[in-house]
Amino acid sequence: EAGVAQSPRYKIIEKRQSVAFWCNPISGHATLYWYQQILGQGPKLLIQFQNNGVVDDSQLPKDRFSAERLKGVDSTLKIQPAKLEDSAVYLCASSSLQKNYGYTFGSGTRLTVV
Amino acid sequence: AQKVTQAQTEISVVEKEDVTLDCVYETRDTTYYLFWYKQPPSGELVFLIRRNSFDEQNEISGRYSWNFQKSTSSFNFTITASQVVDSAVYFCAPFDQTGANNLFFGTGTRLTVIP
Numbered sequence: 001e002a003g004v005a006q007s008p009r010y011k012i013i014e015k016r017q018s019v020a021f022w023c024n025p026i027s028g029h030a031t032l033y034w035y036q037q038i039l040g041q042g043p044k045l046l047i048q049f050q051n052n053g054v055v056d057d058s059q060l061p062k063d064r065f066s067a068e069r070l071k072g073v074d075s076t077l078k079i080q081p082a083k084l085e086d087s088a089v090y091l092c093a094s095s096s097l098q099k100n101y102g103y104t105f106g107s108g109t110r111l112t113v114v
Numbered sequence: 115a116q117k118v119t120q121a122q123t124e125i126s127v128v129e130k131e132d133v134t135l136d137c138v139y140e141t142r143d144t145t146y147y148l149f150w151y152k153q154p155p156s157g158e159l160v161f162l163i164r165r166n167s168f169d170e171q172n173e174i175s176g177r178y179s180w181n182f183q184k185s186t187s188s189f190n191f192t193i194t195a196s197q198v199v200d201s202a203v204y205f206c207a208p209f210d211q212t213g214a215n216n217l218f219f220g221t222g223t224r225l226t227v228i229p
Contacts, residue, residue: 033216042205042219043159056216090155102149102209103217105159 002026004106008114016022017113018080021109024073025082025094031055034068034077035091041093049075082113116141118208120146120220127196130227135191137206143167145223148189149217154202162204184224188192196227 005024013019024031031050036044046065048056052072060067065082069075079086089110093103117140127133139148150162161219163173173180184213193200201223210218 027200042207042221043218045218047218082221102161102164104161105151107156109157110157 004092004094004104006106006109008109010110010112012085012114013082015079015084015113018078019082019111020076020078021090021092021111023077023092023106026104027073028096029094030072030097031095032075033093033095034067035093037089037091037093037108039088046077046090059074062098064071079111082111084113087100087111087113116208116210117220118206118218118220120223121212122208123221124224124226126226126228129198130195132192132194133196135193135204135225136189136208137189137220139187139189139208141187141208143211146211149209150180150189150191150209151205151219152202153205153222159205162191174176193225196213197201197217198227198229201225201227203207 004026007022009018028075032047034046036046037043046060047067052069058066065079067075076098077090089108091108092106093104117145119138121136125133142211146167152160163180163208168185170182170184180190189206203224205222206220207217
């Protein structure tokens with residue numbers, strides 16, 4: 001089966017600019033996650049969707065970050081305006097409804113804010 | 115509150131040596147799941163193993179083995195006869211199913227296998 005697809009692979013922007021990341025999960029996976037991984041740290045959950053509804057966005061900085069999954073399939077994560085501390089790898093993952101069976105991760109988007 | 119600790123930040127071994135990566139998960143839950151993921155330089159997180167809290171049998175998969183001891187909250191991962199391709203960051207990740215109901219990660223252990 002095809003894995004979790006993410007694009008772009010790399011992105012460099014200046015601070016205060018906006019950026020968007022795209023994720024296409026494994027077909028049939030109801031749950032989609034966005035994680036932020038800062039260099040040298042473990043991934044941290046930003047937002048979790050089940051179908052097209054938000055389950056958990058408690059750690060999403062909502063003043064600058066937004067995410068949507070309009071048709072319950074692919075998802076977009078946006079940052080506007082970006083700050084230097086947003087430099088990180090943004091990982092998308094998906095799982096079936098049986099979430100404790102584990103997640104499948106994409107290759108991530110490496111964002112550098114200069 | 116749940117807490118996962120990977121005390122080893124970086125480990126270096128010479129090829130063919132055995133290496134054990136430690137993970138301690140502190141929780142009041144009696145039922146939980148623990149995962150190990152590998153993150154090679156390419157950046158993708160690769161699933162290695164899933165274990166539930168009721169299963170304390172050791173598991174072996176090729177050169178990989180896992181030892182889960184509920185009494186000490188430890189879920190350690192051993193690589194036997196390490197190879198250069200094992201060089202990666204390894205994450206222990208509990209699944210929190212009573213609170214946030216999602217996977218959360220330790221800080222990771224960077225393993226370097228020297229040829």
